[in-house]
Amino acid sequence: MLSIAITGAGSGIGLRAARALAAAGHHVLALCRDPDRGRAALADINARAAHPADLVQADLSAPASIEAAAEQLARTAGRLDVLINNAAVFDQTLRAPQFAVDGHELSWTTNHLGPFLLTARLSRLLAAADRPRVINVASKGLLSMPRIRIRFDQLDDPSWYSPTRAYYHAKLAQIMTTFTLAERAAGHLETTCVRVPAVRLDPDRVAAMPWLQRTLYAPKNRMAAPAERLGETYARLATWDGNLPGPYVDEDLRPVRAPAFAYDEAARERLWTVSQAATGHPTWAW
Template sequence: MDHKVCLITGGNSGIGKAAAIQLAQSGMKVMIACRNEERGRAALQDIKSSSDHDQVELLVLDMSSQASICQAVEMFKSKHSKLDVLIHNAADFDITRKTPEYSEDGIETVWATNHIGPVLLTSLLTHELEQSEQGRVITVASQGLMLHPYLKVNVKDPEFKTGGYRVAKAYYQSKLAQVMYTYWLAEQLKDTRVTVNAVRVTNVKVDISRYPDLSKVMKILYSIKSRFSISPEEMAETYTYLARSPEMKEVTGEYFNEKNKIVSSSRYSKKKRNIEEVMELTMKYL
């Protein structure tokens, strides 16, 4: 049987892991990509056990490192000649971080991991996506962008080198850039069998144990927020829908919420001139 192949970054925890289990249960070959091999191997066993499906693989991949991405792509290509679904789930959003951190390429890690990395990974796997009967690229953004309707990508200083850095600010900027990239890539691939769509992730329960340095006040706030949040498994259902649903075969360049409904992004994000400006900036990093 020719199983469909799905690569999901950040597939070792949270929504990514839940989606990996669901996709494996559907019969897909699933490759989870994560930067920590030990955590990845533990997740791999959990996913196989939970899905009762052994066609699950681990790909060690640091999305902030261009060398790591290139190496991981070569590893993927040595095992698979096609890719049916690529889900850009991995994200850098350490809510305890006060100052910027930089990747081995010298790029601020939120910008590198959440935006530059996905663009590079997709470009290196476009040929494999085109070998699929119907390839699908799924990017991931955030409902939090709705609280910042006038946000723009700082094309002159996307890494906040001149000051004003806040991890939340860097995160939402990177997610806005991903939405714009989705629209751009859908246009670039409109004459192929590859579709490109984005997910607007809503409030999802956070595993506070992943942030041991979080202040007591913040822990209380996140505890309250969790009462009004959905589970990773519920959010992952949208990933699975976009990856598997026959209804999505010809849908491209759209933005979906957790109810599988098309939603709109900001006016700024949809303007062709702004998209081209962001993508011009992006390509300079590659």
């Protein structure tokens, strides 16, 4: 039985992965931002679970919440075999940037700094496992931005903001962090990043959209991949027998190329240094 933590386990792909892994007999630690949604998700997961899952409240935009979640996980599990950094925010209705409690732009802190800090805080639990893995998540939409780069001098500058730019910017950072972590923890930790395509939204997410956006989004949502399929992708990676298929893989677990900037070693090191400073210089196990 593996001990597997999944962020964003309250809905979408995270919920489907949690269901599949718990049903297969693994101990799932379901990290959710919203307590009510989390309790509903936990009931759903445990209705099919061979081993009961545990709920952990975690808001990845709030460092204090991340610290509390890491402490709870340390009490709940003596080790952590797999961490799946699935949670992300992508609100296309926003016309101006929002800022989190740490002062950083919401997408940057939720989609990159939060997972970075959580991974650091859980690194000792991961190091206690025989064959620990970290699975990060990027987006197939990055194919439309082959020249995307990290805006090191404008990380929280509202002048270039749009929901789409901010989202893909943070997802590029996740790929780069995956590559750097693989190098820093070589021989002690396996890492991969999944390039997720457009995913069909849950009905309640669609219902919450403004009428016009819901109408415009309907055709795309019908054509998007079912969340169940991507949940199985996560589950396969978490339980993969042997070496992971690659540092960056698509939804079918085939190795794919990342944006060119992700292979810039100096940029990756700079991103790591910037992320360390922005998250309070957390200590890593490796």
